[in-house]
Amino acid sequence: MTRFAAFLLILSLTITARVVAITPAPPALGADGYILMDYQSGHVIAENNADNPLPPASLTKMMTSYVVSAELAAGNIQLTDMVTVSENAWAKNFPESSKMFIEVNKQVSVEDLLKGLIISSGGDASVALAEHIAGSEDAFAQLMNMHAQKLGMTNTHFVNAHGLTADGHQTTARDMAILARALIKDYPQEYELYKLKEFTYNNIRQYNRNSLLWDRSLEVDGVKTGHTEAAGYCLVSSAVKDGMRLIAVVMGTSSEDARKIESKKLLTYGFRFFETVSPLTANSQVHQARVWGGEVEQATLGVLEQTYLTIPRGKRQQLKANYVVENELEAPLAKGQVVGQIFFELEGEEVAKVPMVALEDVAEGGWFSRMIDAISRWFSELFS
Structure with a gap:
């Protein structure tokens, strides 16, 4: 093996002053697990317990939407398809979950169900889409796990399409960052839905639960919130600044405010002390x-x-x-x-x-x- 001489990549043409760059340690967060990843390079800037299996709550719906997007891209379904709501997907079956309020035996387009899934975080929309694509939620969960394996989500296993607590239904902060990166890269058109702040269906207006979308100090354009008693309050977020995109995942925080605050800490730290360069x-x-x-x-x-x-x-x-x-x-x-x-x-x-x-x-x-x-x-x- 022959090692050649090092060559200098000149990435800055003018240096006006000698500046000593100091990079402090990342902030400590009140979360069961978290990670901060650079979207372009995949480099992990900060992490803690990032590989600990945790219940994902509605973060699950990121994979549900990924599978839907894959089926749309393959031409297996269309946004204009009309889906007949089954009793399994009835909104009344989700009394403690967010929903888009679809009604049994009514027909709803795939486009509206996808918006209800992503913006309203509808558990009912999740089941309706799962049944439309795979015939049953169990079969759809197998598709979810196949995509997870393909993406390298090695510590993730899905049992359902909505994220309510179930035995064996788990993921990690790292795997959620991998999924968010794939969502943005593979299906940018569908990812645009994640930044929408509200969705009205059946005369019911619902607002996106990702409160960072309203934060003017960050250019956040996604991704997804989640909450159950077992999972705590979770948030996958992504933001862009000066051409740099970061992905932050916090899982198991104590409140809605906490997941927002802790996510903002990570994103602010990353943008302030790191940068993405493209030498080749x-x-x-x-x-x-x-x-x-x-x-x-x-x-x-x-x-x-x-x-x-x-x-x-x-x-x-x-x-x-x-x-x-x-x-x-x-x-x-x-x-x-x-x-x-x-x-x-x-x-x-x-x-x-x-x-x-x-x-x-x-x-x-x-x-x-x-x-x-x-x-x-x-x-x-x-x-x-």
Whole structure:
């Protein structure tokens, strides 16, 4: 394995003064579990008990809406589909839960049910959508768990679509942050519903329970509240500032005000003391390396996707990178094939690494060029 010389990524062209950047420890929160994640990089800025299984309450409906969005994207259902409300989905079955007040045997569009699910946090809407998609809530829960597994939510298991307390129905703060990130990335059109502050159905106006949507000091545009006696007061929130998006999850706080206050602490801390930088753009070339037996002698190496890093604010000019080609390259090479790693360092410590890949296909050369390359390689190894 050959390590090449480090190259400096110049991320700031002008430094007018030498400033010592200080990053304090994250705030301590009154919550059973919490996490603060950078949406772009996936970097965790702060966490505590983030992998402890906890009851999710209505945070469950984030996965319910994710599955609905996936079914819409696949063309299996349409927003205009009319759903006949069953007795299982009747609002009267949820006396202690939030609901959108749908009535048995009435028909409601998928679009209205999705709004009732997300904005009004309707347990009745959850069941109606689950039955429409999978035939039963039990079958729908299996879909939820399949999507959770695919997203890497390793400590999550769903039993129902609404989040009322049930044996084995659990998740973690980290898994909820993973889900929120997937919601925003995979289904941005449906995610737009999460910032709506009110929804009227059946002449009943209901307001979004995420009170951070009204906080003028933060640009919060989601995500979801939850509360049961077992779960306490929970909130997944996301906000954007100066192009940086953060996701905060607090679970098991003591009140509605507490979940708002603790979430705001996390978001404010993240925006104040950290920033998201993008040192490498999509299709960015990092290195050219000799490739043996190919139509061309040099393979262009780099990254195919935008690279995002989360670093303490004020330290971007100190960011450096090393790259490593893991083995000698031999044709054929496929575009996107991993051939090494790029290591990012800050003040001598590794802060991230990303795969270095071939940026284009390199086909095998003809028999004559391969023979010449074999001879050249033999001499190269002989005298190295």
